[in-house]
Amino acid sequence: MAQERGQFSSKLGFILAAAGSAVGLGNLVAFPVMASKNGGAAFLIIYLFFIAFICYPVMMAEIAMGRRTTRNPVGAFSELSGGQLIWRLAGMLAILTPFMIAVFYTVITVWLVVYIKEIFGGNLDVLSRPGNFNEVVARPSLFGYLIALLGVMFFILLGGVKGGIERLARVLMPTLAVMLLLLVGFVLTLDNAGTGVTYYLVPDFSRINLATINGALSQAFFSLSLGMGILITYGSYFSREDNIADSTRMVAIADTAIAFSAGLLILPAIFAFDPNTNTDDLSTSSVGLIFDFLPQIFLSMQDTVGYGGASFVAIVFFTLVFFAALTSMVSIIEIPIACWIDELGMTRKKAVMLQAILLTIFAVPATMSLGISDFFTNFTSYGGVTKSFFDLVSDVFYETILPFVGFTVCIFCAYKWKVSGLKEELVIGDDKYSGSLTERYINLSLGTVIPIVLLVVFLSTVNQVYLG
Numbered sequence: 001m002a003q004e005r006g007q008f009s010s011k012l013g014f015i016l017a018a019a020g021s022a023v024g025l026g027n028l029v030a031f032p033v034m035a036s037k038n039g040g041a042a043f044l045i046i047y048l049f050f051i052a053f054i055c056y057p058v059m060m061a062e063i064a065m066g067r068r069t070t071r072n073p074v075g076a077f078s079e080l081s082g083g084q085l086i087w088r089l090a091g092m093l094a095i096l097t098p099f100m101i102a103v104f105y106t107v108i109t110v111w112l113v114v115y116i117k118e119i120f121g122g123n124l125d126v127l128s129r130p131g132n133f134n135e136v137v138a139r140p141s142l143f144g145y146l147i148a149l150l151g152v153m154f155f156i157l158l159g160g161v162k163g164g165i166e167r168l169a170r171v172l173m174p175t176l177a178v179m180l181l182l183l184v185g186f187v188l189t190l191d192n193a194g195t196g197v198t199y200y201l202v203p204d205f206s207r208i209n210l211a212t213i214n215g216a217l218s219q220a221f222f223s224l225s226l227g228m229g230i231l232i233t234y235g236s237y238f239s240r241e242d243n244i245a246d247s248t249r250m251v252a253i254a255d256t257a258i259a260f261s262a263g264l265l266i267l268p269a270i271f272a273f274d275p276n277t278n279t280d281d282l283s284t285s286s287v288g289l290i291f292d293f294l295p296q297i298f299l300s301m302q303d304t305v306g307y308g309g310a311s312f313v314a315i316v317f318f319t320l321v322f323f324a325a326l327t328s329m330v331s332i333i334e335i336p337i338a339c340w341i342d343e344l345g346m347t348r349k350k351a352v353m354l355q356a357i358l359l360t361i362f363a364v365p366a367t368m369s370l371g372i373s374d375f376f377t378n379f380t381s382y383g384g385v386t387k388s389f390f391d392l393v394s395d396v397f398y399e400t401i402l403p404f405v406g407f408t409v410c411i412f413c414a415y416k417w418k419v420s421g422l423k424e425e426l427v428i429g430d431d432k433y434s435g436s437l438t439e440r441y442i443n444l445s446l447g448t449v450i451p452i453v454l455l456v457v458f459l460s461t462v463n464q465v466y467l468g
């Protein structure tokens with residue numbers, strides 16, 4: 001069994017793979033929208049505060065759990081608790097969560113592929129017509145793309161940690177950064193872009209309220225891929241010679257820098273499109289923004305750069321988002337695979353095959369949730385709203401559960417494994433950790449302030465989403 005486990009080739013390999021997981025739709029779309037609606041730089045300041053004081057310690061704890069046990073989340077919780085059922089269940093939740101997130105993330109990634117193909121075919125104008133998104137997501141041809149995409153994903157995952165996940169991140173992450181910078185540079189030259197920049201970077205504290213603060217924390221959690229078992233699993237592939245605190249900091253900085261740059265892309269683009277944009281009207285959902293609104297914005301650039309130029313910019317943008325989604329998807333599908341390898345004693349090949357079958361079984365109804373099938377489109381209702389199968393999965397596993405998984409990680413590390421156990425792992429490869437400010441902060445807050453904040457955010461989300 002042991003020889004099945006991979007390892008990242010270096011600290012850089014780990015950082016790129018973890019950043020590949022962290023950088024996704026959350027950074028490129030959700031963050032700019034949230035920042036614009038919630039006071040620009042004022043939101044950014046709160047967000048940074050959460051990244052540093054809540055997320056960073058939880059990230060380190062997740063990675064340490066993985067590296068100590070060299071196991072997947074179920075194995076890690078189980079081994080460190082001496083097999084206690086309640087903690088095994090916590091581990092299972094940290095497998096179920098990425099499993100289900102993969103379901104709706106796959107569907108969104110399929111839409112991205114369709115959009116890229118359509119723009120290549122000269123159809124940017126068609127895509128930017130109002131209501132076109134609803135037509136695209138109800139096409140039966142989506143299944144063809146779904147199968148092709150899953151084929152590519154699982155082929156990459158067959159390559160394992162070094163040859164699959166790390167290799168993909170090594171190619172795509174630098175490409176993504178360059179594409180993003182080029183797009184930012186281009187958008188900043190457009191007329192009226194300055195209004196968007198001002199809007200983004202001048203703090204407006206009057207927009208901050210409790211809901212914004214909740215939103216900032218959930219967003220930070222989602223963006224860093226916390227509470228999804230990902231960092232536990234990636235920690236299990238992390239070498240004992242390397243330093244957890246430094247690597248974690250690099251991942252957090254890279255992720256935040258990309259989110260920040262995406263703000264510099266999206267907001268100026270929106271204001272260049274319409275200088276009188278009222279940001280309250282921007283869609284709350286990242287999906288709505290990318291697929292409904294952005295094609296219009298790209299199309300509007302044809303006055304400056306022609307239709308071909310506008311289509312080119314749109315292709316670069318959608319490809320960028322697609323790359324970000326691909327590296328995130330690979331990371332999230334790896335979690336159950338690692339679990340099947342460790343816990344069921346499977347070879348990687350068998351585990352990948354099992355996961356391919358399971359994911360397909362769930363991804364098909366999720367694909368049918370936006371009009372293809374009535375049953376899955378009007379699947380259930382809560383909080384006073386009819387919800388599709390896709391909505392249900394995304395509400396539960398994306399909007400709600402992450403802070404709760406984070407909460408279990410904190411309580412586990414503080415009271416079961418104990419901060420002394422955690423420290424034993426964190427000092428490995430890091431001779432500066434002992435006695436550092438970080439250590440003192442973690443010892444003080446991992447069992448107190450941090451889990452309390454996470455629990456409060458979890459409960460208020462449950463209240464808001466399910467009880468209306």
Ligand code: PHE
Nearest residue numbers: 022024025026027223328332
């Ligand atoms: N951090 C990712 C993002 O910002 C979230 C994610 C990771 C989603 C992995 C799915 C899979 O989009």
